[in-house]
Amino acid sequence: MDKTGDKPLESEESSFRTTPESCFTVNSHTGEKPGGNASSQHLANHTGEKCYMCGECGYRAAKKSHLSQHLRAHTGEKPYKCGECGYRTAQKSDLSRHMRTHTGEKPYMCEECGYRTAQKSTLFLHMRTHTREKPYKCDQCDYSAAQKFALNQHLAKHTGDLPYMCGECGYRTTQKSDLSKHMRTHTGEKPYKCDQCDYSAAQKPHLVYHLTKHTGEKPYMCGECGYRAAKKSLLSRHMRTHTGEKPYKCDQCDYSAALKSTLDIHLSKHTGEKPYMCEECGYRTAVRSNLSQHMRTHTGEKPYKCDRCDYSAARKFDLDKHLLKHTGEKPYMCGECGYRATQKSHLSRHMRTHTGEKPYKCDHPKVSLIPTYENSYKRKTLHV
Numbered sequence: 001m002d003k004t005g006d007k008p009l010e011s012e013e014s015s016f017r018t019t020p021e022s023c024f025t026v027n028s029h030t031g032e033k034p035g036g037n038a039s040s041q042h043l044a045n046h047t048g049e050k051c052y053m054c055g056e057c058g059y060r061a062a063k064k065s066h067l068s069q070h071l072r073a074h075t076g077e078k079p080y081k082c083g084e085c086g087y088r089t090a091q092k093s094d095l096s097r098h099m100r101t102h103t104g105e106k107p108y109m110c111e112e113c114g115y116r117t118a119q120k121s122t123l124f125l126h127m128r129t130h131t132r133e134k135p136y137k138c139d140q141c142d143y144s145a146a147q148k149f150a151l152n153q154h155l156a157k158h159t160g161d162l163p164y165m166c167g168e169c170g171y172r173t174t175q176k177s178d179l180s181k182h183m184r185t186h187t188g189e190k191p192y193k194c195d196q197c198d199y200s201a202a203q204k205p206h207l208v209y210h211l212t213k214h215t216g217e218k219p220y221m222c223g224e225c226g227y228r229a230a231k232k233s234l235l236s237r238h239m240r241t242h243t244g245e246k247p248y249k250c251d252q253c254d255y256s257a258a259l260k261s262t263l264d265i266h267l268s269k270h271t272g273e274k275p276y277m278c279e280e281c282g283y284r285t286a287v288r289s290n291l292s293q294h295m296r297t298h299t300g301e302k303p304y305k306c307d308r309c310d311y312s313a314a315r316k317f318d319l320d321k322h323l324l325k326h327t328g329e330k331p332y333m334c335g336e337c338g339y340r341a342t343q344k345s346h347l348s349r350h351m352r353t354h355t356g357e358k359p360y361k362c363d364h365p366k367v368s369l370i371p372t373y374e375n376s377y378k379r380k381t382l383h384v
Helices: 009-018 038-047 064-075 092-103 120-126 148-159 176-187 204-215 232-243 260-271 288-299 316-327 344-355 373-382
Strands: 024-026 052-054
Touching: 052 064
Parallel strands: 024 052
Antiparallel strands: none
16 A cells, blocks of 8 residues: 555556557658556556557567667668768667677677677677587478578578579579579679778678788687688688588488588589580689689689798698798697698698508509608609
8 A cells, every 4th residue: 555545556557558549550651659657557557468550560669768679770861871981770789789890899898708799689699619519400401590581591402492583694592682692693782881992892701801811810710720710611610620520411322511512513523524624725623712723724813812921822722731831830730749830732742640541652562652742753653
């Protein structure tokens, strides 16, 4: 009971919950709010009742401010504007996130490896590279994914549903955003510009990766061996060297691969198909990237440039090896003795000093060799 002897507040709350007039329907065009009073609005904070309703679509909210934000989806109003570039948004939180693209601020940090990001949701996804959590499960097979978009792409293999089609070449995809990216292969559009050189890219991830060449930043780190990468996809691939995971399965035999490109090469052994042909010399290959590399033997093109000297290469792999001469980095480490190498193949050779493996057999009795540069030369001489 209160001091006046009136009925307890409980009866007033009950009346609020059951009386339609105590709630509000807001029209997105007029802003009209028929009925209601301040006390009933306050009581909604206690009851959890969602008294504010959108007259356009029936959306309900417990707070007036939440409904105001929602109404902008109907009106198209974007009151929050960036003073740097003219970007506009309907939500203040979106503007705060956007401003980090100008300031470079990355307030969210992974305690496992030091990776930093501008967005909390991106850190949440990153943590799955450590926990290996894959919460998105396929209900038709045992496939699981760390990200929802990856599951959606996978599901299309079961349903065959590829609703978005390119009118130029017939390419189909599960997602509208993928089609938009694909269209740039026809238009040549490269909307993502580097502010430190004249590089431009058709896709934002390509620009982000390019920027690491200027900054030297490699934010993705392997918790097993300390390997660092500039791209998340490179770290994901690297992790398979520890886990042994081979997610790409051949549907014609029991072969599986850690990389999709490796599976594509394997599949050509079944089909014999080599659809990519050089018009200069008739060279054919099963892999499109191989043809692109091959064409450079005719054109002499060396698109991969070292930013520290005048070295250039026809293949990115060769440039990556060259850059290690400048950085001194040796990312491949032996777990037995701490030996480090610039190339994975060098580490593989080194490991044989621990395992005693001698895979190269000589035709002469009782002789086998652990490969060295000297032995490789002798072997070629002996067995011509």
